[in-house]
Amino acid sequence: MPLNEELLSKFTQNERGDLYFEDKLIVRKDITNPEPVSNVQVSNITFNSVTVTFNPSPSTDVAYYEVSYTEPAGSPIETVKVTSAEPVEFTGLKENHDYEIYIVVVDTGDNKTERWYASFHTLSSSPKSTPNLDHASIEPRINEENQLYFLFNNFELTDSIDVYINEEFKQTVVVREGYLPNYFYGSTSEGQVITLKAVAKNNEGEAELSITTRF
Structure with missing residues (x-):
């Protein structure tokens, strides 16, 4: 008998996927999940x-x-x-x-x-060591609003930088990949002397670098 609509109409499936022909079960769908590894x-x-x-x-x-x-x-x-x-x-x-x-x-x-x-x-590609400041520098800059900020260049193996202004703690700067860490100071006055100390930190230890700027 060819596969025509009359023959196909005799096949039915229930909700779980079991296949019937003229109300007789011919294929029971496997719904048992396999054992895990x-x-x-x-x-x-x-x-x-x-x-x-x-x-x-x-x-x-x-x-x-x-x-x-x-x-x-x-x-x-x-x-x-x-x-x-x-x-x-x-x-x-x-x-x-x-x-x-x-x-x-x-x-x-x-x-x-x-x-x-x-x-x-995963491991770190960098060897475990304290922060490396051999090539680091602190660069003071003035923005368009005549306000002072500092850039921390080449602070290697550094996770964070504690910023001190004239020996007073101000802020912890988190070092993120792809971003140049910086600290915003604000307005200054003529004759003002600012000493910024940067304490670079990671899990292995810390290192310090300072700069004094006169305005």
């Missing part, structure tokens, strides 16, 4: 890469695995699909950064099991 390990962590290994799911109908890395509570940044429990390497990560690993098991019925498995922190 186990023994997930992150290794070979560098400043921009990591390797993920895992033991396969014990389910016999696994089609493939989706291995992803994300930032904490974020969406997948990159996903690699593998058909067996082979090591997965991710590259291009940010240095000194937190990440998480997720693995999704997908079976032949398109059922999925997702699990969070591991978190890790």
Whole structure:
């Protein structure tokens, strides 16, 4: 009998996807989620890469695995699909950064099991050391409103700078990649002498640099 509308009308499906022919069940849809993987390990962590290994799911109908890395509570940044429990390497990560690993098991019925498995922190590409001020300088400048501000140039290996004016603490300046750290002082008067001390800090220690400016 050819596949025509009369024949097709005899096929029906229920909400879960089971297939019937003239009210007789002929295919029961697989809705059982596969078992998760186990023994997930992150290794070979560098400043921009990591390797993920895992033991396969014990389910016999696994089609493939989706291995992803994300930032904490974020969406997948990159996903690699593998058909067996082979090591997965991710590259291009940010240095000194937190990440998480997720693995999704997908079976032949398109059922999925997702699990969070591991978190890790990439290394810093810079050697651990106190702030390096060998080539640093503090540059006073006057803006269009005739107000004083200071630029901190070449403060290497520095996370933050504590600013003191005439030995009085004023502000902590956070050093961000891609931004030149600076401190806004404001208006000055003729004959005023300002000594700015910058205390550069990171987790390993601190270093100081000072400048005295007369107006």
